[in-house]
Amino acid sequence: MAFPGVIRISPYTLLRKERRLPVMGDVLVQPGTSVEASQVIAKGFLSDWVCLDVIGELNVSEDQLELFLIKKPGEEIEKGEELAVKKGVLPFTSYSYISPVSGRIVATGMGQVIIETVSKEVELKAGLKGTVKEIIPYYGAVVEGKGAVVETVWANGREGQGILRILEEGKTSHLRADDLDPGNRGFILVCGGVEDEKALEKAADIRVAGIVVGSLKLGLRKKALSMPYPIQVTEGFGDIPMSSIAFELFRGYEGQEASLLLGDSIARRPCVFIPVAGEIITAEASPGVLKVGSKVRGSRDPYRGKCGVVQELPRYEVHLESGYTVSVARVRLEDGEEVEIPLSNLELIDET
Amino acid sequence: MVENLIMGSILSIDWGSVESKAFLLDKADGSYRLLAKGRAPTWGLTSEENPLVGFREAITRLEQAVGRKILGEQGYPLLPEREMEGVDALTISVSLAPPLRVMLVGLSEELSLSVAREALHSYYAQEVGSFSFLGVPDKSRRLEHLIKTFLSCKPDVVLMVGGTEGGAMEPLIEMANMLALAYSLWTDTERPPVVFAGNSAARSQVAEILGSRTEVRVTDNVLPSPEEENWGSVFAELENLYQQLKMSKIYGLGPLRSLLSVPMIPSASSFAIITRYLAHMYGLEKGVVGVDLGGSNTTVVAATKEHFSITVRDELGFNKALYFVEEDHLENIMRWLPFEVESGKVAEIIMERHLRPGTVPVSKEELLIEEAIAREILREALLLARKQWRAFLPSPHHGVMPPVDLITATGGILGSIPQEGEIALILLDALQPAGVVNLAVDKLGLSVALGTLAPLNTAAAIQVLEMDTFTRLGVVVAPIGVAPEGELALRMKVSFDDGRSLEVDVKAGALEVIPLPPKRKAVLEIKPSGYFDLGIGAKGKGAKVEVQGGSLGIIIDARGRPLRLPPSPRDRMEKIQKWLWEIG
Structure with missing residues (x-):
């Protein structure tokens, strides 16, 4: 049986991140220290x-x-x-x-x-608001934060913090240069996609803190890699809207500070982290189990980026136009349509 | 004999960077057979980075398939087998570790470093920096360049090359002194070893100079003379270092190591063992070529009874094909499609496979795009590989694959394509076999796992290899040469083992299939026209061969070697569609 991948889109969870200098240096914090995202926790020098x-x-x-x-x-x-x-x-x-x-x-x-x-001189920031759990001697620390996490599928290699701002037209809108004015400085803009290179350049000029999009046109990938601010993509490349589950989570936290973080040796995927106060109890991460009622997201055409709930896990296999015979899940998409999607082409949404 | 040490059940794992595969082998009616298999993605089952999750999931699925407990409470296989629980032996091949990060240090860019670069492709290795002694004339700037490159690229290994046999040693000695000075500035605890593969006369001095700074390993000169290249010994050293420096650091390996019945080996080495076995087992005089199109890298092994070579095209696999996007080579992929498509669509599929490796294409169009990507990856890998074979597997015709007896293929995409005709066509288009060649595909990826078993229980490996590993696609008759389309390419008489016979004339440009089921035999009397050579070194010279059937049968590929696609896009698309129909 094929097995879905797991993607974490959680309103409240524990996030552990390894923060590491590229060279040996001095670690400025102790285990148990509370840190802010922009706080420098280690320093070193490039020789x-x-x-x-x-x-x-x-x-x-x-x-x-x-x-x-x-x-x-x-x-x-x-x-x-x-x-x-x-x-x-x-x-x-x-x-x-x-x-x-x-x-x-x-x-x-x-x-x-x-x-x-x-x-x-290189400075290592905590990256997220939280607590230092352990020290990596001479290099950095493991920082743990409590809050909302949206794992994404691609990042342009940069990290940063800012205030979340949702673009007016929502998850399908494309960021245009005309949409950007100096009032966006310091904000992380959330939208469906990016119109063109001009929009990316303008965002750099006015110094946005970051951009989170549903998808990125492939032709913009190189430009995105050269931008001085962080960019993350929740769904993939092409022209697909941001999944509603991720978009609604961002909308719920609009106006709050968020961190755009890269993958590390603890968690491979990049993510958006929004610190949330309070006490939570979470179990250790375990392999996701797909069952009736599971929330899922399509990861390949024709249902790429579409979210839904598993209605049935049929025992029979389905013959696809491509010739593959596969196990499927019957999924009710958000628009009410029920479709059969190969298990291999599904991601299980981990909300824990 | 070592091979008889383990007689019970065997769990063979191929732990890949994309997928983990578990195979349960045991005796059935006196010989070893594949009893069950389980596969799972190595990553992505949780948000945490832990390849053991995929490893265990593959075994869990195997347990479900066979109805038997194999994993213990701690999540590791139970050994030995007791009351139908656990297994008697465990073998693992692995391609999960990142490649060796190698810095090249050589005398000249054109000669030493270019040969060293090719040598790197013999294994899981990537170049992270290079230094050419002759590239910088000023002494201070030269030393500065070496130090900066060495300390900033932080290699796992330094491969030092330069000088042909009998050539001057002084520059090599100076280079060794410079490197020793650079090593004195290294602050991390683990210093990268130096592999010296230059002029052998300088070995002892180089080892003496650098020996106090780091471990020095010497190999045969990679460039004994300007006309001769020798990668074999560098390959062996890279293989050792990969196991020592990279495989040993795989997460969770500690407890597994004590359970292993034989040391874990890299998947490429395991695949090479099996490819070499095939050459020996079946006495294949002309040799075997095996291709493993993996998720992260592509391995090509060529083996004769006496020689073999491995080429690992690292960072170019079915889920790591960004090279075509970055280098703007999408047209190369698109030329294999029977329909028009925007390059953006192809690039998008490449990117999506990179981001989400385990998905399956739903539409036929997407499948054909994936097959086109597979063709180009194999072509890229083959280009490199052929440079390494030329000493022992020369081709009688420039730009044409040397005639071999057998081509085997494995790897996620090649194993999963539903239509066997399409698998065969990928191999024909990408590898362009020449002469009379058998084609077989290992759909499960068992051949990669079996290589680790061979030293432990050769008989078991051979039995499973013969019975459960390969699907014979058939035999290809592919004359070498080019002729105007429609001209006679060859005349062939097929005498089937049931007494029937058939005579066919095949025209240039055609691709035809004559059914010959598996386990059936036929004798082919082939007479190529004056345009074509059957791989025996003379145009028009005929041959009589006995062949075995396969799921497709006898494939006559008279499209010419090298294969040329029609220049007009419309003609090309029509041709490609026709070939797809003809091969089924």
Whole structure:
């Protein structure tokens, strides 16, 4: 029997996210610390390396390099500071090698002095409002938050936070450049799709906090990847509206702060997280069991993005036009139509 | 003999990145047979990242199919079998681990690095950075470039190449010194090992220079002379490192490891073992080519009785075909369709397969688009693979597949296509077999799982391989050459084993099928016209061969080799539709 995938669209759940720096650094929080989404929880530095041809400049041999160095490996050096010096032939004359960069001398060899410089400071944000559950030494932490979660199927590789705002015409509307004005700055815009590249560019100009769409035209994928703000897609590529279950959840939380997060080693899919106060009890995630009454979403044409409720799990198999013979579920779609959908082409909506 | 150690029930798992497959093998009437199977998507069953969920679900479905408990309370298989619960042996092949991240370090971009790049395709490996010694003339900038690349790409392995046998060693020694300096700046605990596959005369010095910084492994020179390439030994090292560095880190492997009856091996290696077995078992002089079109990567194995090669086209599988979208190669896919379609529709299907791997096409149109994608993936993989075979499996004609005895195919899409004629047509179009070649398909993916079993119980592997693994599609007669359409391509007499006979003239451009059911035999007397060679090195030279039937029978592919599609879109679509009808 085919088995549906599971997608979490939950109004209230626990979300655990692994937050990790790309390089070793300092972790600034402790287990149990309450964090805000934009709070920096770890810092590190991206390094660069500069090789200086000291022996070439001083005209000495490789094995003599150490004799002329004023600064040794492990020491810091400032730009313009003397790194090496060689006495001249005449009294009181000398040749100096002045460091062209600031940094730390990390190695010498092959006549070269290697200086590690700081190219960029990197800050790791908590990403979601919650509590630090565990520390990943030197790299970050696992943060757990309580709230609503909508898992999505694609993200453009960026994360961010902002206030949810639903576009007027709802789940089928396409974001146009004309819809955007500076009043949208700092908001996460929720809509059916994006009209064109101009809309994506304008959103960047006015600095929206993010965009969540039902589907994205494939031709916009490359542009979306180059945008400086996060974009997430709930259904897939093409032109399909946002599923009503996801859209209604967003509408219920309009005006609240949300986080757009990428997948990690705990949860593979990207997601939209909306923190919600209160106490919840959730069971450990377990394989979804499809049964009569389960909420499902179609994951392939002709029912892609359509939500419904399982009415029956027939024992018989169905022969498709493609030639496949498959197990199906009889699903009542939101418009009341009852259809048979291959189990392989369904996603079970996990509302826990 | 090791092969007789395990005589009871065997659970063989192929743990893939998209799908987990579980097979229960046991004795029935004195020989091993496949008793039941279970399959489940590896990911996506929960929101949590845990491949064990799919692994267990595949076994649970197998349990349901066979009505027998196999998993224990802890969710791991029960071993040994007791009172019809559990199994006596467990084997696992795996393609779930991410590829090795390899940095290439070589003397020249054109020679050393380009050969090293091809060598990487022999296994689950991807290039994450490269350094060419001759690419940067200034000494400081050169060292700086090496250090920056090495420390920023964070490879799992450094593959160092350069120099032909008998060539100069000095640049290699200097490169080793530079690399040693770069290693001194590495701060993480696990330092990537170096595989040295350059001029063998420099081995000891390179090992001495780098040995104090990291583990150094030496292999045969990947480029012994400018005319000769040698990947075999690099492949073996990559295989070892993949198992050591990547497979060992699979989630949940710890408890499973103690249950395994033989060490877990990568799916590509397992598939290669079976392909080699086929060459030996059936004494196939001309060799066997096996293709496994997986979800995340595509494996092509070529084997003769003496030699074999594996090519893993990583990051190009049926659910990872973004390459065609990124590189704007959608036209290549669309040319295989018998109808007009917008490129956006094809790209959308590729993207959707990427996002949701386990879905099935509902309409015939979508199925044919998926089949067209499969053709192009196989063609891409084959292009790479043929470079690796050329030493032991040369083709008598440029751009044409060498005549082999057998082609086998497996993998999710190839195994699931309902019409066997369409599976055969994908193989004919993508691989373009030449001469007289048998075609077989492994619909269940059992051949990948059986490779792990072979060292444990060879007899069981062979018995299941012979009885339950392959569906014989038939035999292909595909003369090499090109002729004007309508000219005689070949004349053939078919003498069936029931005494009947048939004589056919086949024209150039035609694709014809003569039914010959499985387990039936026939003798073919084939006389190609002066335009065509039957794969024996001479145009017009005939041959007499005994063949076995299959679900399709005898497929005469006189469309020419290399296969050329009509340039006009309308003609092309008509042809493709005609071929689909003709092959059923």
